Amino acid sequence: MSGKRGWPVGEALHEVSLTVNGVVRQARVPARRLLSDFLRHDLGLTGTHVGCEHGVCGCCTVLLDGAPVRSCLTFAVTVAGQEITTVEGLAGPDGEPSPVQRAFAECHALQCGFCTPGFLCTVTALLRDNPEPDELHIVEGISGNLCRCTGYQNIVKAVGRAAELAREGGEGTA
Amino acid sequence: MKPPPFDYHAPHDLDEALAVLAGTGGDGKVLAGGQSLIPLMNMRLAAPAHLVDINRLAGLATVEAGADGVRVGALARHAEVERSERVAQVQPLLRSALGHVAHPVIRNRGTVVGSLAHADPSAELPAVLAVLGGSVRVARHGAPPRDVPAGEFFLGPLEPALAPGELAVSAFFPAVPPRTGTAFVEVARRHGDYAMAGVAAVVTLDDDQRIAAALVACVSAGPVPVVLDLTAACGRRPAASTDWAAVAAEVRDRVDPDGDIHATAGYRRHLTGVLARRALRIAAAEAAGEYGWTDER
Numbered sequence: 001m002s003g004k005r006g007w008p009v010g011e012a013l014h015e016v017s018l019t020v021n022g023v024v025r026q027a028r029v030p031a032r033r034l035l036s037d038f039l040r041h042d043l044g045l046t047g048t049h050v051g052c053e054h055g056v057c058g059c060c061t062v063l064l065d066g067a068p069v070r071s072c073l074t075f076a077v078t079v080a081g082q083e084i085t086t087v088e089g090l091a092g093p094d095g096e097p098s099p100v101q102r103a104f105a106e107c108h109a110l111q112c113g114f115c116t117p118g119f120l121c122t123v124t125a126l127l128r129d130n131p132e133p134d135e136l137h138i139v140e141g142i143s144g145n146l147c148r149c150t151g152y153q154n155i156v157k158a159v160g161r162a163a164e165l166a167r168e169g170g171e172g173t174a
Numbered sequence: 175m176k177p178p179p180f181d182y183h184a185p186h187d188l189d190e191a192l193a194v195l196a197g198t199g200g201d202g203k204v205l206a207g208g209q210s211l212i213p214l215m216n217m218r219l220a221a222p223a224h225l226v227d228i229n230r231l232a233g234l235a236t237v238e239a240g241a242d243g244v245r246v247g248a249l250a251r252h253a254e255v256e257r258s259e260r261v262a263q264v265q266p267l268l269r270s271a272l273g274h275v276a277h278p279v280i281r282n283r284g285t286v287v288g289s290l291a292h293a294d295p296s297a298e299l300p301a302v303l304a305v306l307g308g309s310v311r312v313a314r315h316g317a318p319p320r321d322v323p324a325g326e327f328f329l330g331p332l333e334p335a336l337a338p339g340e341l342a343v344s345a346f347f348p349a350v351p352p353r354t355g356t357a358f359v360e361v362a363r364r365h366g367d368y369a370m371a372g373v374a375a376v377v378t379l380d381d382d383q384r385i386a387a388a389l390v391a392c393v394s395a396g397p398v399p400v401v402l403d404l405t406a407a408c409g410r411r412p413a414a415s416t417d418w419a420a421v422a423a424e425v426r427d428r429v430d431p432d433g434d435i436h437a438t439a440g441y442r443r444h445l446t447g448v449l450a451r452r453a454l455r456i457a458a459a460e461a462a463g464e465y466g467w468t469d470e471r
């Protein structure tokens with residue numbers, strides 16, 4: 001038997017409020033609601049993709065207070081009150097793609113695009129922490145994200161290119 | 175692939191957490207970084223009736239590195255401990271092992287103490303705690319905290335010495351003594367995977383640069399981290415004239431790994447010998463002050 005919004009009757013719901021891409025968003029969910037499903041189903045932000053739901057593929061990576069984390073291995077209640085950035089929040093206020101997004105397009109770093117939101121979030125944080133990574137740092141940095149299409153070469157190139165674009169663009173664009 | 179329901183508790187301080195945990199009887203589990211527990215719940219391999227979330231216990235998010243060692247609080251994430259220059263000075267084995275724990279993104283969330291409490295024999299940090307002779311501080315409601323030595327903390331696979339209602343509040347990793355070097359090496363099928371075999375080593379030299387003590391802890395080589403004292407096998411000789419083949423043979427004889435689809439028991443045994451030799455040589459070189467030394471295989 002199901003009750004409120006399809007949750008089993010009797011399951012306690014929690015009011016969870018998060019700042020997502022700069023906007024305060026809330027929903028009533030059980031404690032077992034994964035952050036990935038909270039974003040996708042409760043908030044309708046389907047840019048965050050879900051592949052494996054056990055931490056291996058990296059598709060669901062989002063930024064939590066700026067640091068990349070697996071949204072499939074985080075309960076939404078745990079991070080109530082914190083700030084989340086999803087792929088939908090990476091572009092500039094006018095919709096201008098970020099340097100990382102531009103570099104991925106320029107270097108053909110995506111084919112089907114399923115893995116791309118996770119890569120974009122991971123790489124955005126990587127370049128913020130290390131604006132001039134060498135190839136070893138790039139490969140280590142993206143080692144937790146799987147891509148079944150590209151063969152990774154163009155993704156590695158795109159990270160280097162994004163670092164260049166961010167430098168050309170000056171402050172605050174990465 | 176969705177977790178089963180549970181009653182959620184979000185205490186704000188340690189006393190409240192211990193009281194809540196005591197109240198859940200045997201059905202309560204602590205939720206730290208969730209990087210091991212949530213996959214198990216998503217796969218429905220774990221279904222705790224209560225979760226006590228310690229992510230609001232800011233007082234446990236501590237990393238203290240002093241002359242005697244490093245104390246890591248239960249909410250300190252892998253990434254924070256790995257980044258700390260002070261930790262790397264006091265106990266460099268932590269940083270070298272943490273680089274092998276999952277991927278950077280997982281390390282942003284997973285905790286050092288959670289990894290010890292998970293007690294996976296394939297995990298790096300239990301071996302580090304074991305080889306250093308560290309300890310875990312365990313608290314429960316209405317009783318003073320107790321320090322459990324590493325040798326008594328790991329009872330079996332995924333079986334720490336934590337009774338229902340107990341919470342690990344911190345772990346202590348002793349500092350490296352003088353003239354001592356450490357190393358962590360492993361082989362995994364892919365970068366970031368759990369190791370097929372791995373070895374943490376600590377070597378102390380005497381005044382004449384001879385090996386005075388040599389200890390290893392082996393990963394994925396038994397139900398708990400397997401600590402071996404190889405001081406006698408190394409003989410009191412400088413690293414350059416040590417009989418490394420004999421040391422590796424002794425390691426192979428003394429470990430008893432299981433086989434699985436990724437590696438047979440025999441292969442793991444062989445690998446553990448090779449890695450022990452490699453780790454001991456790197457640690458001995460570091461003890462001698464030869465930083466940047468690499469193994470010539």
Ligand SMILES: Cc1cc2nc3c(=O)[nH]c(=O)nc-3n(C[C@H](O)[C@H](O)[C@H](O)COP(=O)(O)OP(=O)(O)OC[C@H]3O[C@@H](n4cnc5c(N)ncnc54)[C@H](O)[C@@H]3O)c2cc1C
Pocket residue numbers: 054055056203204205206207208209210211212213248274275276277280283284285286287288289291292296297298299336340341342343366367368369
């Ligand atoms: C893709 C992937 C790859 C990984 N690879 C590795 C690897 O190569 N090596 C490795 O070591 N780990 C690996 N991990 C696991 C990771 O290191 C975890 O962070 C760690 O094992 C557990 O820490 P946690 O804080 O996430 O604990 P949680 O998942 O929150 O908890 C794990 C267990 O410990 C208990 N627990 C946690 N904290 C406490 C406490 N303070 N007191 C009492 N009980 C407690 C919980 O109840 C639970 O049973 C990997 C994880 C993933 C998802």
Ligand code: FES
Pocket residue numbers: 049050051052053054055056057058059060061070071072073
């Ligand atoms: S869906 Fe989260 S890591 Fe695969």
Ligand code: FES
Pocket residue numbers: 109110111112113114115116146147148149150
């Ligand atoms: S572009 Fe298809 S999985 Fe990466």
